[in-house]
Amino acid sequence: MTSTVAWADVEVGTVLPPFAAPVQRMTLVQYAGASGDFNPIHWNEQFATQVGLPDVIAHGMLTMAIAGRVVTDWCGDPSALVDYWVRFTSPVVVPNDWTGVSVEVLGRVTEKREDNLVVVGITARCGDVDVLANAGAVVRLA
Amino acid sequence: MALNASLVGRSYPAQRSYEVCREKLREFADAIGDGSPVYRDPEAARSTGLPDVVAPPTFLFSVTMPWTAQLIGDPELGADYSRLVHGEQSFHSTRPVVPGDVLSGGVTIEAILVRGRNEYLVYRTDVTDASGEAVATLRSTVVFRGTAPPEEG
Numbered sequence: 001m002t003s004t005v006a007w008a009d010v011e012v013g014t015v016l017p018p019f020a021a022p023v024q025r026m027t028l029v030q031y032a033g034a035s036g037d038f039n040p041i042h043w044n045e046q047f048a049t050q051v052g053l054p055d056v057i058a059h060g061m062l063t064m065a066i067a068g069r070v071v072t073d074w075c076g077d078p079s080a081l082v083d084y085w086v087r088f089t090s091p092v093v094v095p096n097d098w099t100g101v102s103v104e105v106l107g108r109v110t111e112k113r114e115d116n117l118v119v120v121g122i123t124a125r126c127g128d129v130d131v132l133a134n135a136g137a138v139v140r141l142a
Numbered sequence: 143m144a145l146n147a148s149l150v151g152r153s154y155p156a157q158r159s160y161e162v163c164r165e166k167l168r169e170f171a172d173a174i175g176d177g178s179p180v181y182r183d184p185e186a187a188r189s190t191g192l193p194d195v196v197a198p199p200t201f202l203f204s205v206t207m208p209w210t211a212q213l214i215g216d217p218e219l220g221a222d223y224s225r226l227v228h229g230e231q232s233f234h235s236t237r238p239v240v241p242g243d244v245l246s247g248g249v250t251i252e253a254i255l256v257r258g259r260n261e262y263l264v265y266r267t268d269v270t271d272a273s274g275e276a277v278a279t280l281r282s283t284v285v286f287r288g289t290a291p292p293e294e295g
Contacts, residue, residue, distance in 0.1 A: 002191035021175055034173035035204040051224055060228040065174035065200045072199065077190055078180060078238070081199045085232035134230075 004076035007116040007141040016074040016107035016120065021066045023058050023092055023126075024100030031062045045096060057091035063103060063131055064088075067124045070107040071137050082117070083138040090129045101126050107137075116141050144291055145261050146220050147254040154212040155248040159272075160205045162197065164241040170201050197239035202278050203231070206267045209249045210282070213265060221263070222289055229262065230283035236276045244272040252281075261286040 028042045037059055040047040045056050064086050072078045094100055104125045111119035122135040164184075171181035179186035180196060187195045214221050239245070246269075253264040267280040 004190075027173075027175070031173045034170045036207055037204070061200055061203050061231070062174060064231060065176070065198060068199050069174075069176055072176075072178065076180075077192070078178070078196055078199055079192060079235070081233075081235060083232065083234050084199055085230070087230045088228050 002077060003080045003140065003142045005074060005141050007112070007118065010109055010112065010118055010141060012109055012112060014109040016070050016109075018104065018106045019070065019073070020102045020104045021069075022100055023062070023066075023094055023103055024098070025056065025094055025096055027100065028056065028058055028062070028094060031059055035059065035061065037061070053091065053093075055093050055095060057093055060088045060091075063092055063124060066103050067105050067122050067132060067135060068137070070105045070122060071120055071139055074107065075139055075141060080140045081137055082140055085137075086122070086135040087133045088131070089133045090126075090131050092126045092131050103131065110136070113138075144220065144256075144289060145254050145263060145286065146218055149216070149219055150251050150254055152216075153248050153250040154209060154216070156206075156209045156246045157212070159244045159246040162205075162239055162241050162243040162245065164195050167195055167197050167201065167241065170204065171198055174198060174200075192238060192240075194240040194242075199233060199235070201239065202233065202245075202267075202269055202280060205245060206247070206249070206269065206280065209247070209267065210265070213249050213251065214284075222286060225287045225289055227285050227287060228282070229285040230281075232281045234279045236278060239277060243277070245269055245277060246272075247277075256290045259288045259290045259292065261289050 048056050106123045107120045109118050110121040120137045124132040168182045249267045251265050255262040264283050269277045
C-alpha cells in the first residue's frame with residue numbers, strides 16, 4: 001500500500017495527468033457482463049427510447065470507474081483511494097456505431113490534509129457535456 | 143406512486159456472502175478498461191506493497207447489487223424500477239479487497255426525500271469481512287423521476 005506520489009511533492013493546484021477513455025456499445029456489453037447490471041437501457045435502444053432516453057446510455061458506475069482512474073493511475077495504488085464520490089449529472093449517450101464516444105477526465109488537487117491525505121477534484125466530460133458534478137476523492141499519499 | 147417514507151431505517155442483510163476471486167477482479171478491470179497490473183499480477187501488486195491483487199475501487203458496487211435489489215424490490219417500498227436513475231454514489235474504503243475475502247453486510251435506507259415531482263432514495267451499504275470487520279461503506283442516492291404526487295393548490 002504505497003502511493004508512488006509523495007504528499008510533500010504535491011501542492012493545491014497540482015494537475016493530475018488527464019486522459020480520454022473510449023466508450024462503445026461493446027464496452028457497455030462487456031461492463032454489463034462483468035458487473036451483473038443488465039438493465040436494457042445500457043444495450044437496447046428500443047427500450048431506452050421508450051423510457052424517454054435519447055439512445056442507449058452508459059452505466060453510471062462505468063463512468064465512475066473510468067473517472068477514478070485519473071487518481072489511481074496517478075498514485076499507482078488503488079488502495080490509496082480512501083473516499084471517492086460523484087454525482088451523475090448527464091448520461092453518457094453511446095451511439096450504435098463502431099466509434100462510440102470519448103470520456104475525458106481531469107483531476108486537480110484542491111486541498112492538503114494531515115496524515116498524508118489530499119483531496120482531488122475530478123471532472124468528466126463527454127463532448128461538451130459534464131457527465132459528473134461534485135466528483136472527488138480523498139487520497140493517501142506516501 | 144410515492145415511496146413509503148416510513149421505511150427509513152429498515153435494513154436488508156446480504157442474502158449470502160460473496161467470495162472474491164482473482165479471475166473476477168481481472169474480468170472487472172478489463173471491463174472498465176483499466177490495464178493496471180495490480181488488478182491482475184500478484185507479483186506486481188506485492189512490489190507496490192499490496193498483499194495480493196486488489197479489487198478496483200468501484201468493484202464493491204457490483205458485489206452488493208443483489209443486496210440492493212431486495213430494497214428496491216421490497217413491495218412495501220413501492221418503487222417503480224422503470225423510473226429509477228442513479229443520482230449519486232460514494233465509497234469509503236477501510237482496507238483493500240483481495241482474493242479470498244468472504245464479504246457480507248447489508249443495505250439500510252437512510253432517507254426518502256421529495257424535491258418537486260422527483261423522489262430521492264438514499265441508502266447505505268456496509269461491507270464486512272468474514273470476521274465482521276468493516277471493509278467499506280457505500281452511499282447511494284437513486285432518483286425516481288416524476289413519482290411524487292403533484293403539490294396541492
